[in-house]
Structure formats: structure tokens, C-alpha cells
Amino acid sequence: MKKKKKSQPLKVRKAPFVAIFVFLVLGAVGISLGEPSRVLEQAKQICLSCIGIG
Amino acid sequence: MDFVRKWVQVLFFLITNGYWYFPVTRGIYQGPLKVICSPGLNCYSCPAATSYCPIGALQQLMAGIRLALENGQIYVGFYVIGSMGVIGSFVGRMVCGWACPFGLFQELLHKIPSPKFGVWRPLRFIKYVLLLFMVILLPLFAVDAFGFGQTWFCKYICPAGTLQAGLPLIILQPGLRESLGLLFLNKLFILSFFIVWAVFASRPFCRTACPLGAFYALFNKIKLVKLRLDTERCTQCEACHAVCPMGVHFNESPDDMECISCLSCSKACNFNAISLEIGGVPLSNQAPCRPEKAQLEQ
Numbered sequence: 001m002k003k004k005k006k007s008q009p010l011k012v013r014k015a016p017f018v019a020i021f022v023f024l025v026l027g028a029v030g031i032s033l034g035e036p037s038r039v040l041e042q043a044k045q046i047c048l049s050c051i052g053i054g
Numbered sequence: 055m056d057f058v059r060k061w062v063q064v065l066f067f068l069i070t071n072g073y074w075y076f077p078v079t080r081g082i083y084q085g086p087l088k089v090i091c092s093p094g095l096n097c098y099s100c101p102a103a104t105s106y107c108p109i110g111a112l113q114q115l116m117a118g119i120r121l122a123l124e125n126g127q128i129y130v131g132f133y134v135i136g137s138m139g140v141i142g143s144f145v146g147r148m149v150c151g152w153a154c155p156f157g158l159f160q161e162l163l164h165k166i167p168s169p170k171f172g173v174w175r176p177l178r179f180i181k182y183v184l185l186l187f188m189v190i191l192l193p194l195f196a197v198d199a200f201g202f203g204q205t206w207f208c209k210y211i212c213p214a215g216t217l218q219a220g221l222p223l224i225i226l227q228p229g230l231r232e233s234l235g236l237l238f239l240n241k242l243f244i245l246s247f248f249i250v251w252a253v254f255a256s257r258p259f260c261r262t263a264c265p266l267g268a269f270y271a272l273f274n275k276i277k278l279v280k281l282r283l284d285t286e287r288c289t290q291c292e293a294c295h296a297v298c299p300m301g302v303h304f305n306e307s308p309d310d311m312e313c314i315s316c317l318s319c320s321k322a323c324n325f326n327a328i329s330l331e332i333g334g335v336p337l338s339n340q341a342p343c344r345p346e347k348a349q350l351e352q
Contacts, residue, residue: 013334016278019143027136035115035133036089038122042114043088043098043106046081050110050208051099051220052241054233 055317066153076101080226091137094154099219108138116193117203146277147270151314156214163252177262185265213245256299271311283308287327294319
């Protein structure tokens with residue numbers, strides 16, 4: 001007769017939710033400081049030296 | 055599942071490089087979508103790029119911190135690190151396996167028939183050194199007389215930038231060819247090196263030199279969506295060892311920082327010991343074992 005194996009206990013991990021919350025807050029702080037406009041300004045330009053030209 | 059993954063990779067490639075008007079404008083996309091973080095390594099100077107590369111943006115911010123602070127602007131990378139951290143906390147290096155255009159490129163190169171070799175495992179530490187020094191410390195501290203740093207990784211190493219931005223731009227804008235020098239030759243050499251290496255070994259750039267992969271790897275133990283090993287089902291047959299494109303021995307280290315959650319091991323496991331889980335809840339762990347297991351048990 002086969003032994004009935006115990007299934008692994010179901011345990012919800014909290015760490016990913018904490019990490020997501022922390023980084024969401026960090027992103028929100030960045031947004032409140034106006035960082036996205038700086039990022040957008042940089043991303044709109046071709047940085048030639050950044051790609052090895054010039 | 056590999057078929058689905060390939061289509062997801064293609065979809066992400068098209069989404070993050072969705073500006074197909076560039077042959078007419080001969081420039082890059084300059085619209086508002088570029089405020090969105092690309093999950094994978096995708097140069098924002100690529101003519102088709104519709105989002106920003108987190109590694110490029112992070113270096114730009116690090117390089118300009120002093121000037122920004124002097125001007126009263128607190129641009130220290132919260133938004134970029136926050137965006138990268140949210141992606142990392144959700145899926146970690148799953149991005150490498152499912153959403154990175156340069157990862158897809160390497161996978162396609164590896165399909166070219168040739169003898170295949172592994173990658174010496176200690177080389178994986180190089181990417182953490184590159185992340186720390188060339189993405190953070192050097193742009194931050196090696197500054198010129200005006201207090202402005204350089205984007206060291208992009209400028210001297212990034213083969214994705216050479217492939218996606220450097221080469222297309224010198225084709226689209228012939229005037230740029232006069233500016234080419236040793237720096238570009240160096241970058242062409244690095245790109246060629248990784249292209250040749252990717253034919254013979256699986257994902258060599260991801261495994262040894264990608265700082266974005268290194269950043270996401272820090273989340274592999276805590277990320278929301280990850281692979282789960284059912285130790286009761288696992289027979290230590292080591293079928294997962296041979297199929298892993300990153301050289302991970304999943305049955306020995308289920309939270310390995312190299313795992314890109316491509317599900318190759320899950321497909322290869324005859325005992326359904328490997329499945330996806332979200333926040334600790336397995337998605338499908340109740341499937342019966344495959345016939346091979348029954349034969350082994352008899």
C-alpha cells in the first residue's frame with residue numbers, strides 16, 4: 001500500500017509585497033521630485049558618446 | 055511553454071521597440087512613452103526604442119548628481135531605482151528570460167548549429183562588479199572639471215547599445231561616420247565577441263556581464279513570481295541540469311540568482327517537481343507525474 005505523502009504547507013510570502021511597496025514609495029518620491037521629466041529629457045536625446053560615437 | 059515564452063519575448067521586443075517610423079525621420083523616438091522603464095536591456099538611443107533603458111538612465115542620473123544638486127534639483131535616481139525595484143520585486147530575472155531583447159538575440163544566436171560549451175561559473179561575478187563600479191561608482195565619483203561624470207558601462211562596454219543604437223544610427227546618419235574612432239572599434243569588438251560566444255555558449259552576456267541582470271538577481275530570493283521545487287516529488291534525477299540555459303542546478307539551489315524562470319527545467323522534469331508560484335501559492339502543483347515516473351516506480 002502506498003504511503004500518502006504530506007503536501008507542502010501553503011505559506012504566503014510577505015517579502016515580495018514589502019519589497020514592491022518600498023520600491024513603489026521610492027518611485028513615488030522620485031516622481032514628486034520631478035525625476036521623470038529629467039529621465040524623459042535624457043531619453044529623448046541621442047547620447048553619441050554613450051554609444052561609442054564621438 | 056517554450057513556444058509561449060518565445061512569443062512573449064517577441065511581443066516585448068516589439069513593444070519596447072515600437073517606433074517603426076525611424077527610417078523616415080532618421081532619428082530616435084522622442085515621445086512621452088520614453089518616461090516608462092524598459093524591463094530589459096534596451097538602449098534608449100535605439101531609433102525604434104519607445105521606453106528608457108534603466109541602466110542607461112541610472113548612469114545618466116549618477117553622472118549628473120553633482121550638477122543637479124548644485125542647481126537645487128534632487129535628481130538622485132529614486133524614480134529609476136523605484137521602477138527597477140518594482141519590476142525586480144515582481145519577477146526578478148524572469149525579465150531576462152521573457153522580456154529582454156538582447157536575451158532573445160543571444161538565444162537566437164545559440165540556435166546556430168555548432169559545438170556547445172558551458173560558461174565557467176565564477177565568471178558570473180563579473181556582472182556584479184560592473185554594476186557596482188561602471189554603473190554606480192565611476193559615473194558618480196569619476197567626474198570632470200565641471201562635476202559631470204560619464205556613462206561608463208554604456209560608453210565602454212554595452213554591446214546592446216552598439217547593436218541597437220550605434221550601428222543603426224551610423225547607417226541612418228552617414229555624417230556620424232566621420233566621428234567613429236577607437237572607442238567605437240572597441241565597442242564593435244565587444245559586440246562581436248559576445249555574438250561569437252553566444253553561438254557556442256548559452257546567454258554569455260546575461261551570465262557574465264549584464265548589470266541589469268545583476269540588479270534583478272538580487273531579488274531572486276524574494277520576488278513575487280518564482281519557480282518552486284517540490285522536494286517530495288524531486289528524485290534528484292538531475293534532468294533539470296542539462297536543460298538550463300543559465301547553468302543552474304535547480305534541484306540543488308531553487309533560489310539561484312542565475313535562474314531566469316524560463317521554465318526549461320519544469321518542462322524537462324518528469325516528476326512535475328518544478329512549478330511556478332506567486333507569493334508562495336503554487337500555480338499548478340497537482341498535476342500527476344508523467345508515465346516515466348510510473349515505470350520507474352514499478
